[in-house]
Amino acid sequence: MKTFQDKVFALVSRIPRGRVSTYKAIADKIGVKAYRAVGQVLKKNPYDSVPCHRVVCSDGSLGGYHGIASSKKKMILLKKEDIKIKNNKVEDFEKRIFIHY
DNA sequence: GCTTTGACTCTCG
DNA sequence: TCGAGAGCCAAAG
Numbered sequence A: 001m002k003t004f005q006d007k008v009f010a011l012v013s014r015i016p017r018g019r020v021s022t023y024k025a026i027a028d029k030i031g032v033k034a035y036r037a038v039g040q041v042l043k044k045n046p047y048d049s050v051p052c053h054r055v056v057c058s059d060g061s062l063g064g065y066h067g068i069a070s071s072k073k074k075m076i077l078l079k080k081e082d083i084k085i086k087n088n089k090v091e092d093f094e095k096r097i098f099i100h101y
Numbered sequence B: 001g002c003t004t005t006g007a008c009t010c011t012c013g
Numbered sequence C: 001t002c003g004a005g006a007g008c009c010a011a012a013g
Helices: A004-013 A023-030 A035-044 A072-080
Strands: none
16 A cells, blocks of 8 residues: 555455445545545556446445446446445445445 | 546536 | 436556
8 A cells, every 4th residue: 555546455455345435435535535536546447357347436326437328238237245236326235335333 | 657547426507 | 207417546558
């Protein structure tokens, strides 16, 4: 844990299965307001091992981990993780969001 | 070393 | 309720 992105990956990796998190939560936990930087780093995904599909927008929508929330495969993947997508948004998002303690 | 970009978020009309 | 604009920060060019 040293650079900004390392923190991001560390936090994202800590998201357990069946839970989701938001860019804001991650950035806030890190201590910065670089919400956009979080998404940007995730998109590059150098480690290629972070569950980026578990990171969504603050309002529960997929946001655009794949350009835009149009990749239904990701939705299915989330569904398999017990995360259901309703109307392009995470069902019970506020209850499923994972807070990094 | 400055400028541009981006998978965001908030506020206002 | 929805769309547009502004603000924020870090990484890449």
